[in-house]
Amino acid sequence: MTTTTIPTPQSHPSADGIWIGLRPAPGLCTADLPVPEGAATCVVVQGGTVQWVGPEDAWPAAWNALPRFDARGALATPGLVDCHTHLVYGGQRANEFAMRLAGATYEEVARAGGGIVSSVRATREASEDELFALALPRLQALLDEGVCAIEIKSGYGLALDHERKQLRVARRLGEALGVTVRTTFLGAHALPSEYAGRSQDYTDLVCKEMLPALAAEGLVDAVDVFCERIAFTLAETEQVFQAARALGIPVKLHAEQLSDMGGAALAARYGALSCDHIEHLSADGIAAMKAAGTVAVLLPGAYYTLRDTHLPPIAALREAGVPMAVSTDHNPGTSPALSLLLMANMACTLFRLTVPEALAGITTHAARALGLQDTHGLIASGRPANFVLWPFADAAELAYWFGHKPARTIVRQGRIVKGA
Ligand code: NIG
Ligand code: FE
Numbered sequence: 001m002t003t004t005t006i007p008t009p010q011s012h013p014s015a016d017g018i019w020i021g022l023r024p025a026p027g028l029c030t031a032d033l034p035v036p037e038g039a040a041t042c043v044v045v046q047g048g049t050v051q052w053v054g055p056e057d058a059w060p061a062a063w064n065a066l067p068r069f070d071a072r073g074a075l076a077t078p079g080l081v082d083c084h085t086h087l088v089y090g091g092q093r094a095n096e097f098a099m100r101l102a103g104a105t106y107e108e109v110a111r112a113g114g115g116i117v118s119s120v121r122a123t124r125e126a127s128e129d130e131l132f133a134l135a136l137p138r139l140q141a142l143l144d145e146g147v148c149a150i151e152i153k154s155g156y157g158l159a160l161d162h163e164r165k166q167l168r169v170a171r172r173l174g175e176a177l178g179v180t181v182r183t184t185f186l187g188a189h190a191l192p193s194e195y196a197g198r199s200q201d202y203t204d205l206v207c208k209e210m211l212p213a214l215a216a217e218g219l220v221d222a223v224d225v226f227c228e229r230i231a232f233t234l235a236e237t238e239q240v241f242q243a244a245r246a247l248g249i250p251v252k253l254h255a256e257q258l259s260d261m262g263g264a265a266l267a268a269r270y271g272a273l274s275c276d277h278i279e280h281l282s283a284d285g286i287a288a289m290k291a292a293g294t295v296a297v298l299l300p301g302a303y304y305t306l307r308d309t310h311l312p313p314i315a316a317l318r319e320a321g322v323p324m325a326v327s328t329d330h331n332p333g334t335s336p337a338l339s340l341l342l343m344a345n346m347a348c349t350l351f352r353l354t355v356p357e358a359l360a361g362i363t364t365h366a367a368r369a370l371g372l373q374d375t376h377g378l379i380a381s382g383r384p385a386n387f388v389l390w391p392f393a394d395a396a397e398l399a400y401w402f403g404h405k406p407a408r409t410i411v412r413q414g415r416i417v418k419g420a
Pocket of ligand 2 (some may be wrong): 084086253329331
């Protein structure tokens with residue numbers, strides 16, 4: 001058993017009360033009564049839920065008995081949403097970092113037996129409690145910055161028991177820390193070595209045994225595939241999507257990261273929640289995603305780590321009106337990133353997103369990429385109380401500073417988990 005002691009979510013003070021003096025970041029708050037230009041916003045929380053949002057001093061009298069929290073003019077955003085992570089794994093891959101510095105590409109490292117399958121070895125060797133203890137500080141680092149909902153994928157087990165272990169740890173992390181966790185089954189992440197040359201057999205195993213069993217245990221909120229020439233073909237991807245559809249589970253895709261496989265258009269045909277990476281996304285892929293309402297998840301940490309130079313088609317996505325999310329893609333190989341705000345900064349600097357696009361990318365659009373658009377990613381009544389107060393005059397500062405954790409107050413699942 002792990003000896004790590006963590007405060008239970010209930011040990012943090014309740015956020016129930018009237019929060020006055022907030023300045024919501026533009027576009028990230030919906031008020032019940034319009035707030036006059038320049039006036040402060042007030043948010044009423046009761047029972048862990050946002051009950052009312054509107055101008056200060058105008059809250060309905062029914063809430064008068066609640067305690068007051070004075071935000072003193074702080075910038076407010078909804079809790080951040082990290083919509084693409086591989087947070088639960090054994091080991092680390094700093095050696096590959098060194099190999100790439102010496103000139104090897106990601107594909108060369110993978111073909112030489114490194115890459116995903118090396119994390120598979122370390123993950124299989126670790127117990128569930130060990131994986132929990134390893135992932136806990138990573139998750140805590142993200143939460144300390146204001147993340148209130150996160151996606152955690154499997155995909156380093158690649159066998160039923162080991163995929164189960166990863167997904168169970170993901171669920172346990174959410175319960176232990178009081179954070180919304182969406183689990184994604186990524187059994188089709190890489191071909192495990194025992195299936196070398198038998199890709200179809202492994203795909204059958206994923207579809208016929210692993211996915212149904214894990215879904216029956218309530219461990220699968222979505223299904224993902226790595227569709228790439230070093231991973232799974234378009235036909236294998238479609239087979240996994242069909243298995244997900246048969247179980248009524250939404251899909252998403254690691255699509256067009258290293259090459260244009262046509263994965264995004266396929267995913268859109270299956271109503272995918274999101275297509276992620278998409279550096280090599282085509283015009284057809286963009287049109288299909290727009291038609292299906294699929295979110296484009298941008299992962300600048302992986303782009304940066306791999307020293308990629310092929311930019312995702314940001315201008316075309318913007319012109320088409322495809323919602324763009326931004327995420328850490330936290331994983332031991334291509335994005336050992338533990339700061340979502342740094343990703344917002346990189347999305348602006350490397351991908352040329354505007355600041356409002358980057359902020360929507362780590363809140364509202366990220367929530368949509370997880371199917372959480374009705375509960376997360378926006379300060380609005382009827383939603384669980386997840387919001388962050390920042391010591392900033394200008395919302396642009398959220399994407400401008402990097403390398404520190406500026407959140408002043410964090411309210412997560414109705415509890416004040418940082419600041420008071
Ligand atoms: O999202 N692209 C595939 N999967 C991960 C990398 C996983 C790894 O290298 O361990 C990603 O970048
Ligand atoms: Fe990924």
